Each structure stands twice: as structure tokens, then as C-alpha cells.
Amino acid sequence: MNTAAIIPAAGLGLRLGGAEPKAFREVGGESLLVHAVRGLTAATATGLSCFVIAVPPGTEDVVGKQLEPYAGAAELHVVAGGAERTDSVRMALELVPVDGIDCILVHDAARPFVPVDVIERVVAAVRGGAPAVVPVVPVTDTIKRVDSDGRVVDTPDRSALVAVQTPQGFEPSVLRRAHALEGAGATDDAMLCERLGVTVQTVAGSEDAFKITRPRDLQLAEWLLAERRS
Numbered sequence: 001m002n003t004a005a006i007i008p009a010a011g012l013g014l015r016l017g018g019a020e021p022k023a024f025r026e027v028g029g030e031s032l033l034v035h036a037v038r039g040l041t042a043a044t045a046t047g048l049s050c051f052v053i054a055v056p057p058g059t060e061d062v063v064g065k066q067l068e069p070y071a072g073a074a075e076l077h078v079v080a081g082g083a084e085r086t087d088s089v090r091m092a093l094e095l096v097p098v099d100g101i102d103c104i105l106v107h108d109a110a111r112p113f114v115p116v117d118v119i120e121r122v123v124a125a126v127r128g129g130a131p132a133v134v135p136v137v138p139v140t141d142t143i144k145r146v147d148s149d150g151r152v153v154d155t156p157d158r159s160a161l162v163a164v165q166t167p168q169g170f171e172p173s174v175l176r177r178a179h180a181l182e183g184a185g186a187t188d189d190a191m192l193c194e195r196l197g198v199t200v201q202t203v204a205g206s207e208d209a210f211k212i213t214r215p216r217d218l219q220l221a222e223w224l225l226a227e228r229r230s
């Protein structure tokens with residue numbers, strides 16, 4: 001049995017700024033998307049046999065050519081993404097083969113440096129019987145819930161909170177059922193599974209799996225890459 005990886009890479013990255021969509025911004029001379037694809041192929045224990053990548057409409061051909069050398073033996077499909085992340089994942093999911101796949105990973109192009117052990121932990125947990133798996137790290141800030149006027153409503157117990165990363169891993173039929181639901185307001189795929197009543201399992205993530213959102217994150221990524229290469 002094999003793993004398929006969906007990479008939503010169709011976001012514009014407005015918070016990051018710049019003329020290009022976020023996934024095409026470069027760190028160390030290569031796009032975030034190339035780093036993300038290479039990271040997933042490095043996790044050899046997963047048996048990755050298929051990539052489906054959702055990109056800004058109109059860029060499918062150029063991205064397909066650019067990624068070919070990095071996909072290795074895996075099948076590569078590049079599709080136009082949608083208005084929201086959930087739409088992009090749903091459109092990509094339609095191209096994931098039904099036969100021979102026992103785990104589907106969904107991984108943000110905006111997280112280029114996820115360590116191999118995190119990816120393999122997620123896949124192992126799915127193969128161990130968990131229908132939905134997310135890598136997490138503890139939160140270091142105190143988190144408060146606020147109302148629309150900016151007044152604090154309450155302060156959840158920090159020890160019970162975690163920050164969620166990708167790749168998230170799913171038993172394929174569960175992810176398909178989750179995406180058949182109305183996706184409004186869902187910021188990740190695990191949230192759709194929660195709406196189905198499916199139990200989502202956590203595994204240890206990594207600080208290196210941070211998401212590139214703001215300009216400062218690109219500087220951190222450059223630093224991390226230089227550390228890894230030294």
C-alpha cells in the first residue's frame with residue numbers, strides 16, 4: 001500500500017506581500033513548493049506514489065514542468081486550486097487514485113522544512129489505525145478568546161492547547177467523506193473530520209515545520225536552510 005500527497009499551493013499569500021503567489025517565493029534559490037515536494041519524497045518509509053498539487057489557475061503547466069525532477073518515481077498531477085484552501089484540497093482530492101492508497105497526506109506548500117520523522121510519524125499513525133492524524137507543538141503564548149469588540153471572553157488552560165501543523169494524514173475514505181461536507185470556515189482538513197465526528201489523533205510535530213506567513217518567516221527559513229546545509 002502507498003501514500004498520496006496533496007499539496008495546496010494556490011494561495012496568494014497576501015500577508016507575505018510580494019508580486020508572486022506564496023508557494024513560488026524562494027528560499028535558498030528554490031521555491032517553497034520545491035522544498036515541500038523534496039521534503040515529502042525524503043520520507044522514504046511512507047511509500048509515496050502520487051502527488052496532486054493545487055496551484056493558482058493558469059500556472060499548472062509551468063509548475064508541472066518545474067516539479068517533474070523532484071517527484072521521483074511518484075505520479076505527479078498539477079491542478080488549478082480554488083478560492084479557499086478547502087476548495088483547493090477538494091479539487092486535488094478528485095485526482096488521487098482510489099486503488100492502492102492507504103494514506104493521504106495533505107501538506108501546505110507554505111511549510112517547506114518539515115522533518116522526515118514528523119512525516120513518517122503521521123503516516124505510521126494512520127497505518128496503525130487512526131483515521132485522521134495531525135502533528136502538533138505546544139503553544140508558548142497565553143491564548144485568549146475575545147469578542148468582536150476586542151474584549152477578553154476567557155483564557156483557555158494553555159496546557160490543553162496545541163498548535164497544529166501539516167502534513168495531516170487521513171484514511172482515504174474518511175478524507176473523501178469529510179470533503180463531501182460543506183467546507184465553509186474550515187482552516188484545515190482535520191476540522192472537516194471533526195465535523196464528521198471522527199476522532200483526530202495528534203503526534204509530535206516540530207518547530208522546523210513552521211508556516212511561512214509573514215516576511216519575517218522567510219528570513220527564518222533562509223536561516224534554517226543555511227543551518228541544514230552547513
Ligand code: C5P
Nearest residue numbers: 008009010011083084085088108109110
Ligand atoms: O493562507 P495559508 O498560509 O493558511 O495557506 C496554507 C496553504 O494553503 C498554502 O500552501 C496556500 O498556498 C494554500 N492555499 C490554497 N488555496 C487557497 C488558499 C490557500 O491552496 N485558495
